[in-house]
Amino acid sequence: MPDHKENRETRHILSLSGGKDSAALAVHMRGRVDRMEYIFHDTGKELPETYEYLEKLEAYLGAKVVRTTFGTTFDDILRRYGGVLPSNHRRWCTKMMKLKPFEDYVGDGPCINYVAIRADEDRVGYISHKPNIKAVFPFRDEGIGYPDVVRILYESGIGLPSFTEWGRSRSGCYFCFYQQKIEWVRLKQMHPDLYDQAKTYEKPNRVNGNVFFWCKNESLENLERPERTQQIIENWMKTQERQRQRRKDVPLAAVLAGMDYEPPTREGCLICQL
Ligand code: SF4
Structure with missing residues (x-):
């Protein structure tokens, strides 16, 4: 580990996403850095489970998690963009x-930013181009991988975010366009009100009149039809079965730790979902 007590004026900032990795990093770093600041970029569209998880973390850390958006919400910015919804290309x-x-x-001012990329990931993460911000990767530097993260969280009593119990793999906005179709199905089952709110965004925007669907080229209205939902569930089960048959590919460390291996996500928002 680098010597984090190098400069009294340097701020130490740990970015939380509401997900397990950044939560585990906060637990792991507790007491190791003077005056650590914890931040969360709240879009106002996070899952209720994410807000609960952050509260739990605040209690454990004995520190406030600062909401850096200071009340500005996704909807405020969306209005500025003429109602054109974001996508992975925009x-x-x-x-x-x-x-x-x-x-x-x-x-x-000078700042060290603690980023929760794990040793078993090949993601690079967000690195600010501002010269005063230096990103550090304690998990990567210390060889901490997925089974260790799970252990750290359970040993602290915090556990995993409760949205993982109903099969949501990522933190971030409830309507995040990076979700898999099965996650939309589960959102509908667990939070039908949020699913309905996500549907209200699928309407012509004010700039070019185009309608954007969160889920690539399929509307949420179509996705919630019972026969379509059933098809998505069946496809997902088949994929799971194929993955089970490929268990020999699971890293040995995960098997030895007796913990499930976390398959790499196809794509996602590195800053929202760490
Ligand atoms: S990438 Fe997804 S989680 Fe991140 S801000 Fe956009 S919609 Fe929200």
Whole structure:
């Protein structure tokens, strides 16, 4: 580990996403860095489970998690963009609701930002281009992988975020366009009100009149039809079965730890879902 007590004026900031990895990093780093600041870029559209998890974490850390968006919500920014929804090719949400609040919060002073990329991931994560911000990766540097993260969280009593119990793999906005179809099905089952709210965004925007569907080229209205839902569930089960048959590919460390291996996610928002 680098010597984090190198400069009294340097701020130490740990970015929480509401997900397990950043939560585990906060637990892992507790007491190791003076005056650690914990931040969360709240879009106002997170799952209720995420807000509950952050509260649990605040209690454990004995510290407040600062909401860097200071009340600005996804809907405020959406209005500025003429109602054009974000997508993986037009990700203004990450830029405006995550990166900008982070850089504004840090300002121009020296800062070390603790990022929860694990040793068993090949993601690079967000690294600010601001010269005053230095990103560090304690999990990667210390060889901490998925089974360790799970252990850290259970040993602390915090556990995993409760949205994982109903099969949601990611933190982030309830309507995140990176969700798999099965996650939409589960959102509908667990939070029908949020599913309905997500549907209300699928309407012509004010800029070019196009309708954007959160779930690639399929509307949420179509996805919730019982026969379509059933088809998605069956496809997902078949995929799961194929993955089970490939268990020999599971890293040995995960098997030895007696914990499920977390399959790599196809795509996602690195800053929202760590
Ligand atoms: S979770 Fe998804 S929708 Fe929300 S800010 Fe991140 S990329 Fe955008």
